[in-house]
Amino acid sequence: MTWIPAYLSSNLLTALIFFPLAGALLLFFLPRENPRLIRNATLLVTLVEFLLSLPVAIGFNGATAAMQFVQRVPWIPGYGIEYHVGVDGISLWLVMLTTFLMPIAILSTYEAVEKHVKEFMIFMLVLEVGMVGVFLAIDLFLFYIFWELVLIPMYFLIGVWGSERRIYSAIKFFLYTFAGSVLMLVAIIALYFHHYAATGVYTTNLLRMYELSIPVKLQFWMFAAFALAFAFKVPMFPFHTWLPDAHVDAPTAGSVILAAVLLKMGTYGFLRFAMPLFPVAAVDLMPLVATLAVIGIIYGALVAMVQKDMKKLVAYSSVSHLGFVMLGLFAFNVQGIEGGILQMINHGVSTGALFLIVGIIYERRHTRLIEEFGGLSKVVPLYALVFMIVTLSSVGLPGTNGFVGEFLILLGAFKTAKWYTVFAATGVILSAVYMLWMFQRVMFGKITNEKNRHLPDLKPREIAYMLPLLVMIFWIGVYPQTFLRKMDASVSAAVTRIETKRQAALGERPQGETLLARYFDVKK
Amino acid sequence: MEPILFIIFGAIAVGGAIMVVTRKHPMSSALYLILTLFAVAALFVLRQAHFLAAIQVIVYAGAVMVLFIFVIMLINVPENKLPMERLTGLRLLGVVAAGFLILESAILARRFAMPAGSTADAGSVQAVGRALFTDYLLAFEITSVLLLAAVIGAIALAKRKI
Amino acid sequence: MMEPTAYLLLSGILFGIGVAGVVARKNALIILMSVEIMLNAVNVAFIAVGSHLGDPTGSIFAFMVMTVAAAEAAVGLAILIAIYRLKETIDITELSVLKW
């Protein structure tokens, strides 16, 4: 980090979080009648934000697991709440994913969003503030604020610019996540007071919470609360029904960001909060979480197969992909977790690209039903090529990003949960089935619908925002080291921390006690 | 001596009250109400609360009831427009509940057990006046504000829009 | 001086009757009068206990109750007049504009 001026490097993260907010304020002053100016201004803001985030990625020192670019300012000293931000191996690439995807999402709205362009752009920028904030916050209170902040713009994005059932979906999305986060708030407060009881110091600083040893019974309930909140967000199997509705009724840019980044807040939450803070409960509940993850993988794939609406299909495929991520995280070893993190990035790139692709033909034909299409490959060959590459990356073909993530996840999970991996691996087959079947019905075969005969191929603007995604697909696929190298230190530190804390906590428990005895005082 | 008078005036009060509640025409109810008020005033006298008895007769029976009668005549609802009142449904339940309430207050009354006080003439004008202008001065002033508000309110409400 | 229990019982009865009147009657005027009866019942209780304890507070409270009763009657009747002028009726079951 030597070449970044000291001043900048200490305030870089704060700049990163609040720059889009400044951009949003700037938009207020722009004339509403000139959407073109507003779009270009927002694009500029998001691009500068991306450039601002590059030094973080380049300057990030992969050797240490400690938080870097840390900035710490007392915020509410009375309660020990600080404005404490920092980045480490786990959150680095998620932040980069956010700043990388925002310009792409904005660029994709040039012809898609016509009404209330100013408000749309302001909501998108506020959304970016929330997302970047969530990944950088190290203070629980600050994290919770950003976690809630993200909901509001997304609610409006779906509610105002969505399609048919947008109000229902927006409310469903909002309530689902909100219910979860309320539970999390209770757990945070319990943690806060437990920390005071244990150490006599009021603080919401996550790193201090890591050192805290929490009695096993309390750990169980707190983990359950955190896990439920994140499970709603991931979404894990039984709590996923909001995702297809939210995606189908969100505008293209909205569902790109929703799929690419918002879902990752759930999995990131598990990795950053639920697992390290409550290791005993996390490892004990691993079978339950892994089962739900595997069900999610297979269930998501099977249901995706029979969808009639392309966006719903991609939404259910996200349920399946994130099932993989969860399985990876709960493998509790370096391969699994690194695979999980990488798969979060891959899912962001490939599913984001898939939604953009669906958006492109939606802009042309204003329908997402698969049977409306057919034989497009002859009419729009360049589009077919891009669609094929993204489909392969989503299916996880070696050489593309999907494979590296999925392979590492299954490899890691095989060690700790052999049979879960065997079932999860069928997901690899099922993903090929539904993706290729959809691709075949849309692209191959004869042109059935006259309207498809004269569809224009990709416009230069569309190529401009698809190209970076394709580059990422091959870059992660062929040379994932650039990404894995920077995660190693943090992930191994996380794994060892979980393990040592667990051993310590289990030290005084009687040997070989059953889970029931440990958590519910049922006599063994 | 006192119990006999108590029974007399108590009976009058209760009878008057019942008649107030049951008469069809508001005017007869008003008159019965005045009777009840006098009975209550008599009870006050029995309990040596002379000041209160006087106030009761002057303010209550005098001023308030006059107001009532005044309003009844003002409204002067014609005979046929008076609401037909058959005691059914919820209102019957209400009366039953009131009965219950009487029963409960009876039980409560029997549980009353407080030591008797020393000074006999607690209710006399001197005692009440001294208490009123020392401990309860603030309350006294507030009531005056309350009355003022009530007067203004009444005028504003009942005034014919000109 | 007599034990106050009898007075309290009387006060309970009067209060019950007043409540019955408020609940059972449809004529707003009668309801207002029943309220007056309830207030008087309360006064009886106050005075009975006040004199039993030899404490002037009983009378003070009764006095306060009376002023409030007067104010309440005044405002109540004013409302009633306004309603009657508007709706030509004082039957409370017909005055249910604040219906759901």
Added chain:
Amino acid sequence: MVTGILDYIWLVPALPLLGVLLNGAIALFCERPLLLAEAAHGDEGHGHGDAHGGHHAPAPYRKLVAFIGPAVVGAAFVVSVLAVLALAARPAHDRFFVQVLFPWIQAGGFSAPAALQLDPLSSVMILVVTGVGFLIHVYSAGYMSHEKAFARYFVYLNLFTFAMLTLVLGSNYLVMFVGWEGVGLCSYLLIGYWYEKKSASDAGKKAFIVNRIGDFGFMLGVFLIFWTFGTVNYTEVFAKVPLLSANGVLTTEIATAITLLLFVGAIGKSAQIPLYVWLPDAMEGPTPVSALIHAATMVTAGVYMVARSSSLFLLSPVSMGVVATVGAATAIFSATIGITQNDIKRVLAYSTVSQLGYMFLACGVGAFTAGIFHLMTHAFFKALLFLGSGSVIHALSGEQDMRKMGSLKKHLPITFTTMFIATLAIAGIPGLSGFFSKDEILWKAFSSEHGHIALWAVAALAAGITAFYMFRLVFLTFFGESRMEPEVEKHVHESPYSMTVPLMLLAVLSVVGGWIGIPEVLKGHNYFEEWLAPVFAQGAAGGHGAAGAHGAAHHPVALELGLMAGSVAVALCGIGLAYYLYRVRTNKPKEIAEAVPGLYDVVLNKYYVDEIYDFLFVRRIVNGSIVLWQAFDAAFIDGIVNGIAAAVRGAGDGVRRLQTGVVGNYAFSLLLGAVLLVGYILTR
């Protein structure tokens, strides 16, 4: 100088990749505008016919593509030959070269570098892939000349060659897996080349998904390998085999599990029972594709993988048994189906499945060398057969049904002679390559310690049936009177030289190919075995005792000769039967068919395997998913969610009704509250 070439081994896969990029650029910038212009004025595509398309002047870019495609693979062939020579120059035990390109995936203890490895086994494979591949590229330049999407075809073909070379040259299981799925992708693209035909895109999708089922097993095998050996590189894995099996870490159960999982991958890729169903449908693709992918190279990937992991397979007799039995079963099973097929390419497809069965049988009985030897010879004559059938179809402008052929001998002399040589080879007529490799397998099936008399019998019978249906094909297409439609017959013409020269070369190879592996018993020296010995010796040594690469010691020579004669006899009577049925009494086959209609229909319809699979799996899964979606997702979970919402609204509605507006009611509720309260105070 000669050994220096080894450092450039990365050129072998890189050249086809270069071809992909060049042709890809041409396809995007030259071909696409042409196609768009054509699609624009609504000219309904016609490219689904195999043989010929609209005769418009070939655009200039076609010549360039027609040059780049084959040239790139040819160059790769040259580099491969030089590399193999350089390898051969080294002493036998040192024929081994690994080149690490860059660290591909590293996470925690796991490390899989992108590295290439050249040793005798992979050298044989790259020679076959680039050699036969080159000939097929030249052939398809002529064959596909009338196609509109010409450049796109060569992009896919080069991409396939790149993927196959990566598979073969990979120095660890992960790079092999990259090539493994890469060839799966290319076969999907090439089978579905005429994507406008629904049957073609269905076949492509089917191929990819069935391959993926195989890859599922392969992947699990790789995980088990990593967590047992701690690495996925071949050298380290095979070096650790003796150590780990000694100290009990690598128990036979684990070895069996690993090998069976890997074998699932092989079944998927090399179309063995039960995952062979995609290969016959893969005939939807252009014929050179069938020749390259579904005969010579891709399908042999499974055999290569089993051979590569020979030391693991040798550890578990159970796996060896499974491999052998599956191989033999597939050989006989698909051979029987081949008898009744009427589509020339489907006969060859089932024949390929059957021959692959032989190769797995060889591996199953421990004769990995024989398996690879047969793989090589099979690549020659099967590619020739497919290309020959392609030239027949090309001549008959798209006709594939043998019942509408006949008497082509006089029209297509070169095609006839080359195909006849290949048929002799595949039938196992002595002197030709097929004989040596197939006989080697038969002998090992009998003599090797993993072998069994039953396996030999089944294999011999299958050889007979193979001879029968191959000669049936030849007699139906080339002999007898012409059953062609008149206008088809009008312009039947021999294929241009660009197609017939590869046929001739392959014919030569089909003959010569066997001579490098003549067994001792026939006074020849088995160079091939000698060449592969170091790879398998290391494996065999690893196993318990020499598997008897040639196990001639404890079997009298006479027995070997006797069995050899036996297998030739079986082949001859197969040919005789075919001659009798299809040349002498041509109506006899119809009579037999009527005589036992049930059996004939069953066999004709491929034992209804596809229909069974479709009924058992596909329909169940699809319907199940619909039920899952509608019943579970939409009704159940959403039901709960919406239910809660409705309950909340309902409660709100209920409470709302309390506000009646009548003052009396409010007074009553007040009273009620008071009564209850006092009642509570009293009773407390």
